[in-house]
Amino acid sequence: MGTFLALLPLRKKEDLKESCVLCYERIDFDQDYVIFGQLRDFSEYRDSDPKIPQKPNIKPKHIPLDLWINYYEDDGLEKTREDKWGDELTFVFAEQLKHLNIRGASAKNKAIKAFIKLLPNDIPFILYWH
16 A cells, blocks of 8 residues: 555646546656655655655645546546545646656656656646545
8 A cells, every 4th residue: 555646637728727627648656755755745754765855845736626637547537626535636737847856766757757848837737646
């Protein structure tokens, strides 16, 4: 068990103004609390890994109140405003994710960062914690 993060990229910034948006892609990070701790408070795990940040350096915002997210799960299409833990979904822009420190990360997580670096800065990413 543990916490995982999937990025649900939107097509454009204006999608944040919609009432419902379909996330066509889902990008799942390998589990890495050093990366996750840059986006959410995981300081409770610092005893097991002192490289985990004491506090996040990237500040996600809550999705707009009238926005619902549709995304694909193994069982089909899901519609939600919450992650698997019951917390309200948040988002960041590609520009913010470009500041992730991935030193020592897995090859997959490095590839995700390389992909993000190629995108326009204003592409929103929904953070789906599970």
